[in-house]
Amino acid sequence: MNSLKNKLTLFFGIFVYAVVAQEPLFSTIRISDDVYFDETEIDVASWLSFYTWTIVHEGLGEAQKLLPDSNAIEPELWQYIKNKSTDFISYEARYTQLPVGYFGKDCTVDAELAERLPNFKNRCTILDLPITGISYKQAMAFCKWRTKILGGGKFVFRLPTPEEWKSLALKGLSEKEQKEGIRDSLNNKDCAVFNYNIPCNNGITENQGNLKGVAMYSPSINEVYDIFGNVSEMTSLKGVAKGGNFRLYANQCNVDSIQSYTKPEIWLGFRCIAIKGSVLESTNKEAIPDAHASAKFGKFTDFRDGKTYPTVLIGNQTWLASNLAYKPDSGKYWAWNNEESYVAQYGYLYTWEIAKDVCPVGWHLPSKEEFGTLLMSFDNENLSYKELHLTGSSGFSIIESGIRIGVNFSPYVTGTAFWSSTEKNKRTVWGLSVDGLKHTVKLYDSYGLKSGLQVRCIKDNE
Numbered sequence: 041m042n043s044l045k046n047k048l049t050l051f052f053g054i055f056v057y058a059v060v061a062q063e064p065l066f067s068t069i070r071i072s073d074d075v076y077f078d079e080t081e082i083d084v085a086s087w088l089s090f091y092t093w094t095i096v097h098e099g100l101g102e103a104q105k106l107l108p109d110s111n112a113i114e115p116e117l118w119q120y121i122k123n124k125s126t127d128f129i130s131y132e133a134r135y136t137q138l139p140v141g142y143f144g145k146d147c148t149v150d151a152e153l154a155e156r157l158p159n160f161k162n163r164c165t166i167l168d169l170p171i172t173g174i175s176y177k178q179a180m181a182f183c184k185w186r187t188k189i190l191g192g193g194k195f196v197f198r199l200p201t202p203e204e205w206k207s208l209a210l211k212g213l214s215e216k217e218q219k220e221g222i223r224d225s226l227n228n229k230d231c232a233v234f235n236y237n238i239p240c241n242n243g244i245t246e247n248q249g250n251l252k253g254v255a256m257y258s259p260s261i262n263e264v265y266d267i268f269g270n271v272s273e274m275t276s277l278k279g280v281a282k283g284g285n286f287r288l289y290a291n292q293c294n295v296d297s298i299q300s301y302t303k304p305e306i307w308l309g310f311r312c313i314a315i316k317g318s319v320l321e322s323t324n325k326e327a328i329p330d331a332h333a334s335a336k337f338g339k340f341t342d343f344r345d346g347k348t349y350p351t352v353l354i355g356n357q358t359w360l361a362s363n364l365a366y367k368p369d370s371g372k373y374w375a376w377n378n379e380e381s382y383v384a385q386y387g388y389l390y391t392w393e394i395a396k397d398v399c400p401v402g403w404h405l406p407s408k409e410e411f412g413t414l415l416m417s418f419d420n421e422n423l424s425y426k427e428l429h430l431t432g433s434s435g436f437s438i439i440e441s442g443i444r445i446g447v448n449f450s451p452y453v454t455g456t457a458f459w460s461s462t463e464k465n466k467r468t469v470w471g472l473s474v475d476g477l478k479h480t481v482k483l484y485d486s487y488g489l490k491s492g493l494q495v496r497c498i499k500d501n502e
Contacts, residue, residue, distance in 0.1 A: 067134050068314060069264055077200070077208050078135060078311035080254035080265045081273060082182065084117065085133035085140050085167035087174070090182055092141025093189065106181070108173030109304040114251065117166050120147045131163055135312075136190060140167065156252040168253035170271050170309040176278045179310045186312065199276045200313040202298075209267050209283065209295045212260025223260065223268050225290035233257055234269035236290045251286055251306065271309035272299040277337050279350045280435075281308055288430075296433035300350035300361050302339065337435060342366060342400045351499075352435035355417055357410065358499035361437045363387025366398055374492050376442050377449050386441035386452070389492030392469050395459040403497035408462035408470040410498055411483060424481040425474070440476040444492025453477075457484070459493045472496075 068076040087106075094103040110118045125144040133140055147164035149157065157165040179199060186197040200208070210218055217223050227233050234257050237249040255265040267273075269290075272281035279300055284293025285307040301308055338351040340360065350361040365387040367373070371394040376382040390398055399405055406414075417434075418424040428436040442452040455476035462470040464485045471493055473484035487493060 069262060071208065071211070071262075074316035076195070076314040076316075077264060078313075079259075079263070080134075081170035081271055081309040081311050082179075083134055083167065083254050084169050084171050085131070086135040087171040087182065088121070088140045088143050088167070089133040089136045089138040090185055092143075093136075093138060093185070095142070106174075106178060108171065108178075109175075110173070112173035112304040112306045112308075114153065114166075114169065114306075116147070116149055116153055117169060120144075120164065120166050131167075133167075136186070138189075143167075152247075156247050156250055156256075158253050158256060165253065168255075169251065170254050170266075172251070172271055172306050172309050173304045174309075175304050176274055179274050182310075183312050191314075195314045195316055197312045197314050199274055199310060202275045202277060202280060202282060204313060205273065205275055205282045206295045208262070208264065209260075212262040212264050212267055213295075214261065220294075221296055222291065222294040234266065234290075234293065235286045236269045236284065236293055237287055238290060249286055268293040271307055272301075274308065274310040279339050280337050292430060297430065298433070298435050298437060299430070300435070300437050302348040302350060302362075337361075340400075340403075344400060350435075350437070352437075354414060354434055354436060357414060359414075359436060360403070360497045361435055363439075363441065364390075364398060364495040364497060366400070368394055368398060372490070372492075374444055374449075376444075376452065382441075385439070387494055389442075389444045390459070390495055391492065392459055392487070392489045395493065395495050396461060398495055399497035403499050405459060405461040405495065406498040408460045408483060411458075411460055411470075411472045415481065415483070425479045428481055438474055438481070440474070441494060443494070445488075449492075457487065457493045458496050459487070 067079050069079055070076055091103050091106050094106060107121070120143065124142045128139070128141055129143060129145055130139045131145060132138065143164075145163045147166050149166060154165070158168050159165070160168070183197040183199060187195070191197060210221075213223055223234060225232060225234070225236065225238070232238075232248055235248065235252050252270060254270070257266065259265045260267055268283055270286055272285040273283045274281050279302060281299040281301055282297070284297055285299065287307050288299075299308075336353050338353075339348055340351050341348045345366060347365055352359055352361040363386055365383050367388065372391040373394055374389045376386050376389065395405055414428075415424050418427050426432050427434045428438050430437045430439045438456070440452050440454070441456045442450045442454065443457050444450075453476055455474040457474060458472040460470045460472065464470055468486045468488060470483060470485050471487045472481065474481050
């Protein structure tokens with residue numbers, strides 16, 4: 041065993057020596073003299089080369105900490121990772137130029153998944169999926185390792201700030217697209233130019249709305265692939281991802297949209313930025329300043345059930361940036377359409393009596409006036425909808441998720457509504473109404489007490 045480890049260590053050492061000698065960096069796009077961005081999201085092969093290096097140099101225990109969440113990746117990919125080979129495979133990964141290692145060149149891929157992968161022979165095409173199912177901490181660990189092993193004392197790898205990501209995205213758009221902040225979703229043959237959640241309307245199934253391999257669409261003007269769609273990309277701010285993903289619509293994949301997360305997701309990946317200079321020189325160094333961004337976004341863990349929510353500061357108000365998903369011990373509440381699978385994304389719908397007391401300690405159900413203060417941050421109802429929506433730049437991240445009226449659930453595409461603590465009379469209550477068809481957000485005074493509405497908690501004044 042020691043003999044094998046020595047051979048592998050030497051093998052890796054030769055590769056690392058060859059890699060760090062390269063400049064500019066392989067598989068990256070040069071943005072300026074000192075800044076490089078990865079061409080695509082980090083792929084599975086690069087992640088597995090990181091895993092294998094860790095096995096060889098730090099042991100299996102440390103390597104196992106790098107394994108993705110099996111519930112947040114393609115099942116066939118998990119089987120491939122789970123059933124490691126005992127043979128060492130020398131196929132080199134895109135972003136490390138190091139061997140994939142103990143993962144075979146052959147894999148079982150069903151026909152549906154094969155349509156979403158590049159058609160390469162003599163290796164497992166699953167390796168070309170973007171790595172998903174990993175945490176912010178794991179992504180940071182990859183960047184740190186890449187600096188140590190591949191930076192050669194010349195480059196520091198890290199996650200981009202939201203502003204750095206936005207700058208890269210804008211550089212890849214045409215002049216017309218830059219004004220709109222979004223890339224055209226279809227080409228002149230009515231086929232998708234990035235991976236989002238609408239089928240190609242030329243009648244050919246292209247698996248829109250499913251995860252695909254990296255670089256399967258044409259690059260943007262600056263030769264970067266998949267900056268919009270496919271998977272949302274982590275930024276240096278934990279819980280804040282950019283770019284949209286295969287589960288969102290094309291108009292939600294824009295330069296200002298934010299996708300909040302609290303755990304590994306199948307729609308969440310990352311790419312790195314490389315800054316020229318030593319670790320010491322690059323400490324707190326940003327390619328583009330992002331002042332005060334870290335003060336705006338945060339997270340809160342509800343001690344009652346351990347669920348973690350993103351938070352956002354808007355003006356002087358701190359809000360939960362996703363719908364409350366706390367399950368009370370008693371009272372009336374529902375998952376949308378009575379299907380628990382929707383709770384993770386939509387939260388629960390509560391009656392007003394339950395909503396009044398469901399927020400965790402230190403937070404409360406907002407009053408009509410507090411919602412009014414939120415809306416005053418924007419000029420009109422349409423702008424409020426745009427900015428407070430999941431795709432907006434405010435970070436409040438409203439998502440259409442329906443309500444319950446009587447015994448029926450409204451279609452989620454029609455919008456949603458949030459309870460306030462303010463009664464109009466003994467039968468109705470004020471709430472924040474989100475119209476998904478008219479694209480407006482406004483205060484509404486006629487929600488019945490037994491209706492099922494969403495809850496967004498606001499933090500108590502300190």
